Amino acid sequence: MLDQTEGYTTADGRKIGGVVMEMKNITLRFGGVEAIKDISFDIREGEIRAIIGPNGAGKSSMLNVISGFYVPQDGEVWYKGSRRPPMKPYEIARQGIARTFQNIALFEGMSVLDNVMTGRLTHMHTGIWRQAIWRGKAEAEETANREVAEKIIDFLEIQAIRKTPVARLPYGLKKRVELARALAAEPSLLLLDEPMAGMNVEEKEDMSRFVLDVNDEFGTTIALIEHDMGVVMDLSDRVVVMDYGKKIGDGTPDEVRNNQDVIDAYLGVAHD
Amino acid sequence: MPEQLLFTIEVFLNGLMAGVLYALVALGFVLIYKASGIFNFAQGVMALFAAMTLYGIMNGQVPFAHLINAIFSTEIHYFGWNVPALAAIVLTMGVMVLFSWLVQRYIFRYLVGQEPIILFMATIGLAYFLEGVGDLMWGSDIKTLEVGLPQGGNFWIEDNTRWLGFGNEEFYGFFIDSLDIVASVVAAVLVLGLVLFAQYTKQGRAMRAVADDHQAALSVGVSLNFIWILVWSLAGFVALVAGIMWGAKSGVQFSLSLIALKALPVLMLGGFTSIPGAIVGGLIIGVGEKLFEFLIGLPYLGGATENWFAYMLALIFLLFRPQGLFGEKIIERV
Numbered sequence: 001m002l003d004q005t006e007g008y009t010t011a012d013g014r015k016i017g018g019v020v021m022e023m024k025n026i027t028l029r030f031g032g033v034e035a036i037k038d039i040s041f042d043i044r045e046g047e048i049r050a051i052i053g054p055n056g057a058g059k060s061s062m063l064n065v066i067s068g069f070y071v072p073q074d075g076e077v078w079y080k081g082s083r084r085p086p087m088k089p090y091e092i093a094r095q096g097i098a099r100t101f102q103n104i105a106l107f108e109g110m111s112v113l114d115n116v117m118t119g120r121l122t123h124m125h126t127g128i129w130r131q132a133i134w135r136g137k138a139e140a141e142e143t144a145n146r147e148v149a150e151k152i153i154d155f156l157e158i159q160a161i162r163k164t165p166v167a168r169l170p171y172g173l174k175k176r177v178e179l180a181r182a183l184a185a186e187p188s189l190l191l192l193d194e195p196m197a198g199m200n201v202e203e204k205e206d207m208s209r210f211v212l213d214v215n216d217e218f219g220t221t222i223a224l225i226e227h228d229m230g231v232v233m234d235l236s237d238r239v240v241v242m243d244y245g246k247k248i249g250d251g252t253p254d255e256v257r258n259n260q261d262v263i264d265a266y267l268g269v270a271h272d
Numbered sequence: 273m274p275e276q277l278l279f280t281i282e283v284f285l286n287g288l289m290a291g292v293l294y295a296l297v298a299l300g301f302v303l304i305y306k307a308s309g310i311f312n313f314a315q316g317v318m319a320l321f322a323a324m325t326l327y328g329i330m331n332g333q334v335p336f337a338h339l340i341n342a343i344f345s346t347e348i349h350y351f352g353w354n355v356p357a358l359a360a361i362v363l364t365m366g367v368m369v370l371f372s373w374l375v376q377r378y379i380f381r382y383l384v385g386q387e388p389i390i391l392f393m394a395t396i397g398l399a400y401f402l403e404g405v406g407d408l409m410w411g412s413d414i415k416t417l418e419v420g421l422p423q424g425g426n427f428w429i430e431d432n433t434r435w436l437g438f439g440n441e442e443f444y445g446f447f448i449d450s451l452d453i454v455a456s457v458v459a460a461v462l463v464l465g466l467v468l469f470a471q472y473t474k475q476g477r478a479m480r481a482v483a484d485d486h487q488a489a490l491s492v493g494v495s496l497n498f499i500w501i502l503v504w505s506l507a508g509f510v511a512l513v514a515g516i517m518w519g520a521k522s523g524v525q526f527s528l529s530l531i532a533l534k535a536l537p538v539l540m541l542g543g544f545t546s547i548p549g550a551i552v553g554g555l556i557i558g559v560g561e562k563l564f565e566f567l568i569g570l571p572y573l574g575g576a577t578e579n580w581f582a583y584m585l586a587l588i589f590l591l592f593r594p595q596g597l598f599g600e601k602i603i604e605r606v
Contacts, residue, residue: 067491093493105488107481118481122493124474128502131473138473181492 007044010237011252017045019078020189020221021066026075028061035061036072037245043189048215049223050232053242054265059225060102062242063193066223067099068092080188094122098187100178102194102225108167112177115166116153119184120145149184155217156180156210172203176210183214190214192224196231204228208235229266233257241265275440282446283566284559289452291558292459293517297531298538298550299463300510305544306483307503310380310391314399316532318368318508321406323515323524325367327417328410329360335409357419361512368508369501371402376501384496403529412526417519422450455517462513463551466506470547475502483545537586543596552597557582 007016021043028036035058043049051059064070065077068089077084079095087095098119107115123145126138153159156176161169166177175195182190195211196204208231214220226232232239233253241249241256243265249256256262300315312318328335332351341347355363379394430445470476481489482499489496518528534557542553561581569577589596 069487069490088495089490090493090495093491099491101487101491105485105491107484107488109484110480114477114480118477118489118492118494121474121478121481126474128475131475132469142472185492 010047014046014237016047016237019043020045020080021223022078023062023066024076024078026062026065026072026077028058028065028070028072034245036065036242038075039240039242039245039247040075041240041247041250043221043223044238045221046215046219047221047237048211048235049221050236050239051223051225051242052227052229052232052239056244057242058245059242060193063099063191063223063225066189067097067191093185096122096185096188097191098182098185098189099191100175100182100193100195102197104171104174104178106166106174106178106181109165111163111165112158112169112180113149113153113162115177116149116180116184117145119181120149122185123148148186152180152183155213156183172199172206175199175203175207179207179210179214183218183220186218188221190220190222192222194225194227196226196228204231211235275443278436278440278443278446280563280566282448283562285446285448286452287559287562288555289449289456289558290562291555292452292456292551293514293521293554294531294534294538294557295551295554296455296459296462296510296514296517297535298542298554299459299466299547300507300514301535301539302542302544302547302550303466303503303507303510307479308380308391308482308500309388310395311388311544312507313392313395313532314402315507315511315535316529317399317402317406318371318511319515319518319531320524320526320529321371321402321515322364322368322508322512323417323519323528324406324410324415326360326364326419326512326516327415327519327524329363330355330357330419333410338411339408361419361516364512365509368512369505372501372504372508375504376497380500381497399529403526415519415524417516417524419516419520421454421516421520423520424450426450426453449521451517451521458513458517459551462510463547467547475499479503534582537582539596540586540589541596543598546596546598549596549598557585560585 007018009015019042022040023042024040026036026039027034039062051062053059061070065072068087068091071086079097107118110118124141126141130136130138153162156179158173158176158180161173166174169177179192179195182192192211196207199207211222211224212235215222224236236253238251239249239253239256240247241259241262243261248261248265249259251259297315297319300318301312304310304312304315327333332353332355334340334348334351337349375398379398380391383391383394425447426449429448432445434443434445436443436445470479478489478494479499479502481492481494482496486496489499514531515524515528518531522528538550538553538557540553541556542549542551561578564581565575565577569575569581
């Protein structure tokens with residue numbers, strides 16, 4: 001059992017902190033279909049937490065519950081030590097939870113820089129009148145936020161396409177821009193919905209490197225969903241395995257790999 | 273210079289000025305359409321309502337006077353005070369913001385994600401409702417709006433362009449309405465302001481984000497509700513400006529709301545999603561219909577071509593360039 005407050009040390013020697021987010025007995029229904037059945041797990045500060053499972057297991061639904069796009073019928077979401085009341089997705093984003101989408105949701109008409117700057121919106125606090133007048137505080141704020149955005153653009157190596165409209169970029173780069181936008185919010189929890197879906201091997205390697213670098217450099221807590229088992233096992237510190245809306249495994253990649261239920265779910269099992 | 277050419281130039285200039293006023297109405301459409309995909313049929317009535325409210329506040333009219341008098345058998349019509357134009361404009365803007373909030377809170381909040389045609393029908397309902405409320409609130413009589421805008425021809429321009437006739441007795445210099453000049457300047461400032469606001473401010477960026485992708489906007493912490501109220505308020509502001517200009521030009525009356533129909537061909541030309549498009553579209557329609565009337569309509573077709581020219585031009589555009597001059601390309605993926 002993991003200690004609730006102390007955290008643990010990973011195989012490669014990184015210190016993982018206390019619980020940032022805890023899902024308690026989450027149940028989500030769409031009409032008569034139970035997409036998530038009574039699932040509990042936690043996400044700890046500084047770790048890379050993966051949610052895996054076959055198609056239709058309810059992984060994306062789970063991510064949508066965390067980011068507030070879906071509201072579960074049962075169960076509690078605890079964030080930073082207190083129970084989270086039902087909230088709108090934008091309120092949750094303002095609490096420091098940023099996300100990317102499986103089918104890329106970028107602002108296609110805007111440049112890469114503008115997209116990344118929208119990630120800074122939660123950090124801009126001057127009112128509409130000051131913004132309209134555009135002097136003093138509003139201007140200073142824009143400059144400061146622009147610096148953060150540029151830093152992240154540098155970090156993800158997309159300087160060359162800063163001014164390019166997103167619609168013109170290839171798929172792999174779009175995924176990276178989306179990561180940049182989420183990262184620009186300096187989130188306490190970063191949710192990645194299939195960050196490597198549809199990528200070729202080279203792009204996958206790049207993306208994996210960025211995910212690790214982000215975690216390493218900024219200490220960002222990351223929860224990700226992924227299909228590619230190889231990638232997941234290499235990247236993550238702990239893994240939740242879902243199948244048909246139920247949790248069938250939870251632990252380090254090694255533990256999960258040797259879990260009989262998980263093997264059955266992925267390879268199928270003969271019913272006799 | 274030959275007389276005919278000089279008159280043509282004059283017609284051209286007047287067309288430009290008329291076009292600015294069309295553009296002003298079209299601008300309100302574009303703002304709302306871009307951010308929420310709603311084609312707001314009520315934009316013209318909003319301009320009428322704003323102008324009526326402005327007149328009512330300036331002259332100290334009691335809102336819903338007829339209703340109050342009918343119920344309580346009283347005889348009140350005026351508070352007996354006058355509000356200076358500038359203060360009244362600010363108050364009217366307040367009313368338009370309140371209106372935006374109500375529209376969002378009680379209509380479109382319940383229609384999020386519905387088909388465009390349903391949203392469109394809702395705005396038609398809104399248009400008739402607002403028209404009725406406007407009449408009930410401020411009375412349906414024709415009002416003359418006097419906010420201190422200049423009226424009549426501009427003598428300075430007339431005097432200083434007379435020499436172009438080179439002694440031609442028929443030419444007195446270009447006749448251009450002072451009000452049109454003011455309207456053009458105001459419209460230019462308004463458009464510049466809106467573009468800068470959208471490009472460089474936090475709320476502007478959030479506005480563009482919502483226009484582009486709702487889900488993504490939510491994920492970066494933008495409240496759709498707030499942005500929609502903001503956009504309706506901006507459209508209300510544009511309606512107010514349009515209401516003041518048109519109201520000062522031809523009186524505050526029901527026909528004011530019909531200028532919305534003139535904005536349709538402007539949008540077909542300029543594209544529904546482009547602010548510069550609304551301006552250029554407005555100018556082309558304004559100049560086009562005036563020049564057509566002067567050069568072809570009057571001499572060959574018996575006049576009154578201004579009524580249909582704009583729609584014919586829009587039809588031609590629909591056939592050859594359905595997205596308009598500046599609209600986003602319509603690409604259907606199979």
